[in-house]
Amino acid sequence: xxxxxxxxxxxxxxxxxxxxxxxxxxxxxxxxxxxxxxxxxxxxxxxxxxxxxxxxxxxxxxxxxxxxxxxxxxxxxxxxxxxxxxxxxxxxxxxxxxxxxxxxxxxxxxxxxxxxxxxxxxxxxxxxxxxxxxxxxxxxxxxxxxxxxxxxxxxxxxxxxxxxxxxxxxxxxxxxxxxxxxxxxxxxxxxxxxxxxxxxxxxxxxxxxxxxxxxxx
Amino acid sequence: xxxxxxxxxxxxxxxxxxxxxxxxxxxxxxxxxxxxxxxxxxxxxxxxxxxxxxxxxxxxxxxxxxxxxxxxxxxxxxxxxxxxxxxxxxxxxxxxxxxxxxxxxxxxxxxxxxxxxxxxxxxxxxxxxxxxxxxxxxxxxxxxxxxxxxxxxxxxxxxxxxxxxxxxxxxxxxxxxxxxxxxxxxxxxxxxxxxxxxxxxxxxxxxxxxxxxxxxxxxxxxxxxxxxxxxxxxxxxxxxxxxxxxxxxxxxxxxxxxxxxxxxxxxxxxxxxxxxxxxxxxx
Amino acid sequence: xxxxxxxxxxxxxxxxxxxxxxxxxxxxxxxxxxxxxxxxxxxxxxxxxxxxxxxxxxxxxxxxxxxxxxxxxxxxxxxxxxxxxxxxxxxxxxxxxxxxxxxxxxxxxxxxxxxxxxxxxxxxxxxxxxxxxxxxxxxxxxxxxxxxxxxxxxxxxxxxxxxxxxxxxxxxxxxxxxxxxxxxxxxxxxxxxxxxxxxxxxxxxxxxxxxxxxxxxxxxxxxxxxxxxxxxxxxxxxxxxxxxxxxxxxxxxxx
Numbered sequence: 129x130x131x132x133x134x135x136x137x138x139x140x141x142x143x144x145x146x147x148x149x150x151x152x153x154x155x156x157x158x159x160x161x162x163x164x165x166x167x168x169x170x171x172x173x174x175x176x177x178x179x180x181x182x183x184x185x186x187x188x189x190x191x192x193x194x195x196x197x198x199x200x201x202x203x204x205x206x207x208x209x210x211x212x213x214x215x216x217x218x219x220x221x222x223x224x225x226x227x228x229x230x231x232x233x234x235x236x237x238x239x240x241x242x243x244x245x246x247x248x249x250x251x252x253x254x255x256x257x258x259x260x261x262x263x264x265x266x267x268x269x270x271x272x273x274x275x276x277x278x279x280x281x282x283x284x285x286x287x288x289x290x291x292x293x294x295x296x297x298x299x300x301x302x303x304x305x306x307x308x309x310x311x312x313x314x315x316x317x318x319x320x321x322x323x324x325x326x327x328x329x330x331x332x333x334x335x336x337x338x339x340x341x342x343x344x345x
Numbered sequence: 346x347x348x349x350x351x352x353x354x355x356x357x358x359x360x361x362x363x364x365x366x367x368x369x370x371x372x373x374x375x376x377x378x379x380x381x382x383x384x385x386x387x388x389x390x391x392x393x394x395x396x397x398x399x400x401x402x403x404x405x406x407x408x409x410x411x412x413x414x415x416x417x418x419x420x421x422x423x424x425x426x427x428x429x430x431x432x433x434x435x436x437x438x439x440x441x442x443x444x445x446x447x448x449x450x451x452x453x454x455x456x457x458x459x460x461x462x463x464x465x466x467x468x469x470x471x472x473x474x475x476x477x478x479x480x481x482x483x484x485x486x487x488x489x490x491x492x493x494x495x496x497x498x499x500x501x502x503x504x505x506x507x508x509x510x511x512x513x514x515x516x517x518x519x520x521x522x523x524x525x526x527x528x529x530x531x532x533x534x535x536x537x538x539x540x541x542x543x544x545x546x547x548x549x550x551x552x553x554x555x556x557x558x559x560x561x562x563x564x565x566x567x568x569x570x571x572x573x574x575x576x577x578x579x580x581x582x583x584x585x586x587x588x589x590x591x592x593x594x595x596x597x598x599x600x601x602x603x604x605x606x607x608x609x610x611x612x613x614x615x616x617x618x619x620x621x622x623x624x625x626x627x628x
Numbered sequence: 629x630x631x632x633x634x635x636x637x638x639x640x641x642x643x644x645x646x647x648x649x650x651x652x653x654x655x656x657x658x659x660x661x662x663x664x665x666x667x668x669x670x671x672x673x674x675x676x677x678x679x680x681x682x683x684x685x686x687x688x689x690x691x692x693x694x695x696x697x698x699x700x701x702x703x704x705x706x707x708x709x710x711x712x713x714x715x716x717x718x719x720x721x722x723x724x725x726x727x728x729x730x731x732x733x734x735x736x737x738x739x740x741x742x743x744x745x746x747x748x749x750x751x752x753x754x755x756x757x758x759x760x761x762x763x764x765x766x767x768x769x770x771x772x773x774x775x776x777x778x779x780x781x782x783x784x785x786x787x788x789x790x791x792x793x794x795x796x797x798x799x800x801x802x803x804x805x806x807x808x809x810x811x812x813x814x815x816x817x818x819x820x821x822x823x824x825x826x827x828x829x830x831x832x833x834x835x836x837x838x839x840x841x842x843x844x845x846x847x848x849x850x851x852x853x854x855x856x857x858x859x860x861x862x863x864x865x866x867x868x869x870x871x872x873x874x875x876x877x878x879x880x881x882x883x
Contacts, residue, residue, distance in 0.1 A: 191866070195863060
């Protein structure tokens with residue numbers, strides 16, 4: 129019975145993850161293609177769906193804990209799903225805020241050609257997808273591997289921020305638009321950070337070993 | 346004296362009591378066997394008595410005891426069973442049932458000679474059955490009735506309530522529950538009680554003295570209105586009547602030995618049944 | 629909650645007396661179709677008394693008195709013209725201690741059909757096998773039909789009792805602390821069984837084991853000193869109970 133409940137919870141969290149992925153993808157796509165319709169869709173429709181998922185997963189986790197008193201790995205899994213739920217909710221909020229910035233940007237002339245940003249988005253979303261897969265497969269090895277990819281994303285972000293800073297210094301009239309771009313960059317980098325968190329949690333779930341905050345290495 | 350010594354003394358006393366009881370039992374057996382064994386033969390068991398009891402056998406007495414006992418059971422078993430089932434299974438538990446139960450227990454304590462007198466007054470005289478197998482059987486039946494009722498009651502009460510509930514919960518009626526679950530489960534216990542009552546009926550003298558038994562019949566009884574010879578009464582008669590007291594005494598011991606063996610056999614059957622019930626594990 | 633599920637049994641203003649002691653005080657409780665309803669509460673709260681009213685088992689106890697109504701599909705089972713035997717066939721019961729008859733396994737299972745007048749040997753065998761399968765006992769006893777039921781283990785005996793109850797095709801099954809005398813593994817199997825049985829039957833279970841109620845039931849009723857304190861969906865009772873006494877009981881502060 130508990131097994132079934134956990135299965136259901138996993139299915140829900142995976143659906144939630146898929147929703148958040150598309151929200152981020154859509155927000156970047158809307159920005160690049162200057163498509164207002166897509167951006168509004170994320171803000172109006174998807175956000176509501178995300179909130180519903182968040183509430184439902186919270187409830188299900190608490191009910192399952194109250195009803196079944198899960199222990200050991202079952203308990204770790206449920207606690208992790210609970211945490212992932214609130215992480216995804218924040219990512220969803222992030223996607224919404226990217227969309228809002230994008231709506232501001234697409235009404236104005238572009239500061240620069242966006243080349244690195246889509247690359248960053250792609251890398252971060254790929255990390256998110258892979259970390260979810262690691263969670264589904266309970267694969268702590270690939271989880272460990274994914275954590276390593278965070279450095280690449282960090283470097284990419286640093287170079288984008290540096291470039292944007294240069295643009296601001298050269299032409300102060302771009303400051304408002306450039307700040308929005310910086311914000312979007314940080315939001316995308318958060319996706320990679322949270323993916324790293326998920327991978328650490330997968331390792332905790334599978335091996336019961338804490339590796340975050342530099343522990344256990 | 347420390348407590349271990351006290352315990353030792355206690356056990357010592359208990360052991361001595363046991364030895365005493367076994368001694369008494371052994372003495373009884375010894376005397377009866379020693380004095381009775383030499384008159385017992387195939388002829389003794391199968392022949393009618395001849396020459397004023399001093400020759401021949403005791404076959405009519407054996408047959409008479411058999412008839413009387415069977416008659417008593419035929420009469421007492423259905424009534425006793427029905428009464429016990431009614432009291433345990435149907436009757437609403439109340440003060441009335443306790444009074445009835447008390448009466449039955451009191452009936453068990455009535456001396457057997459009183460039953461004899463009752464039988465004489467009611468069956469022999471009032472109902473006009475005369476001194477006969479019928480009167481004797483009915484009298485014996487009434488005497489063993491309380492025993493059968495209380496043994497059956499005990500056996501029924503020992504059937505766990507949970508079995509009754511299981512049966513009723515399946516949609517069985519109360520009667521189906523009694524017939525198909527309670528009675529089969531209680532049967533070994535009931536049989537034990539019945540067989541012990543049979544032993545008692547076979548061995549009693551007083552109830553049949555005025556109602557059925559006679560000192561001598563020429564052959565075997567032909568109908569239930571005939572008088573019969575019976576083992577316990579035969580022993581009594583051999584010791585108190587007749588023309589050759591010395592020779593009769595030896596025969597009386599032979600009869601006593603036969604009666605003893607008979608009663609022991611019946612008790613043994615009861616013990617075996619109880620043992621089987623335990624193995625069956627009805628609890 | 630009632631708009632989603634069908635009410636199968638409804639207790640209305642139920643009061644029950646042992647002598648002149650009031651054991652149940654105005655109980656109102658719905659039992660939903662194809663759901664597991666658990667009744668929990670400390671010893672002596674009246675939960676067993678209540679469940680035994682649902683198939684009129686308490687009538688066997690002398691000097692008791694019932695007031696109120698228990699409606700099964702809208703019909704009061706305490707109406708004078710209602711046949712108690714028919715009610716008990718419709719509302720089966722599994723008891724606290726496994727109580728197989730001291731008969732063979734097959735006789736245990738054919739008993740219910742026979743007392744209900746079924747003679748067709750073929751049909752009886754079919755029902756027996758079906759019930760054993762439903763009770764997840766078939767594999768363990770299929771070669772042992774003529775053995776005494778008392779030779780089965782405690783957990784097997786209890787599953788036999790469940791199978792025995794299923795043979796007469798009841799619609800509601802009452803479980804009166806079915807795992808009280810069983811070890812954890814047998815308990816687990818019975819719980820899984822209950823979970824499966826609810827597809828087909830409406831189930832009421834009395835248990836003093838809160839965790840068990842939480843695991844197996846869809847609805848939970850909490851009783852205390854003869855009163856129904858709270859009734860709700862199980863997850864509500866175990867996460868946000870409304871009554872302080874429920875909260876104290878399920879958090880182990882009393883009982």
